[in-house]
Amino acid sequence: xxxxxxxxxxxxxxxxxxxxxxxxxxxxxxxxxxxxxxxxxxxxxxxxxxxxxxxxxxxxxxxxxxxxxxxxxxxxxxxxxxxxxxxxxxxxxxxxxxxxxxxxxxxxxxxxxxxxxxxxxxxxxxxxxxxxxxxxxxxxxxxxxxxxxxxxxxxxxxxxxxxxxxxxxxxxxxxxxxxxxxxxxxxxxxxxxxxxxxxxxxxxxxxxxxxxxxxxxxxxx
Numbered sequence: 670x671x672x673x674x675x676x677x678x679x680x681x682x683x684x685x686x687x688x689x690x691x692x693x694x695x696x697x698x699x700x701x702x703x704x705x706x707x708x709x710x711x712x713x714x715x716x717x718x719x720x721x722x723x724x725x726x727x728x729x730x731x732x733x734x735x736x737x738x739x740x741x742x743x744x745x746x747x748x749x750x751x752x753x754x755x756x757x758x759x760x761x762x763x764x765x766x767x768x769x770x771x772x773x774x775x776x777x778x779x780x781x782x783x784x785x786x787x788x789x790x791x792x793x794x795x796x797x798x799x800x801x802x803x804x805x806x807x808x809x810x811x812x813x814x815x816x817x818x819x820x821x822x823x824x825x826x827x828x829x830x831x832x833x834x835x836x837x838x839x840x841x842x843x844x845x846x847x848x849x850x851x852x853x854x855x856x857x858x859x860x861x862x863x864x865x866x867x868x869x870x871x872x873x874x875x876x877x878x879x880x881x882x883x884x885x886x887x888x889x890x
Contacts, residue, residue, distance in 0.1 A: 747781065
């Protein structure tokens with residue numbers, strides 16, 4: 670009976686790790702897209718801050734307006750329920766025999782919870798402070814972006830309002846908002862790095878336990 674139970678437990682463990690491997694592929698997609706988006710936001714904010722420091726050169730509106738548009742880009746990687754939560758709630762977490770793997774899953778869960786906090790802080794900052802300020806300061810309808818199948822397309826439209834770009838770039842409040850945006854966004858990127866390391870180590874532990882498990886790539890579109 671003990672041998673038969675061990676065989677059943679092994680089968681269940683392999684099923685759990687296969688499901689986990691597929692979930693990690695989805696988490697990897699979220700992490701990669703999030704890193705790309707947040708890096709773009711930080712790059713745009715940095716370039717706009719440098720424009721404020723160099724007041725002698727004329728503004729290149731073809732670059733400035735797209736960078737301002739990128740400031741409000743957000744990405745949400747957090748998920749309300751993960752496989753870790755399901756396994757913990759059902760008691761199946763104990764079927765994972767590797768102590769190292771269980772430890773890394775706990776680490777991943779902790780970093781995902783941190784990411785949820787940092788994403789919420791950044792999203793609220795963008796919605797409650799940055800967007801209202803930009804809406805008061807400039808005409809944001811000149812640049813319109815649309816994400817289709819992971820490809821961002823941008824169209825430009827003439828403004829019906831008087832230009833106020835130079836005033837915005839050299840505005841003290843705008844510079845302070847850019848600094849805050851970089852601060853919040855950088856915390857998200859730091860957490861993405863930790864999550865990426867967790868995923869790599871978990872994948873390695875799964876393969877070392879069951880070499881036959883092959884992670885299916887997540888195809889979002």
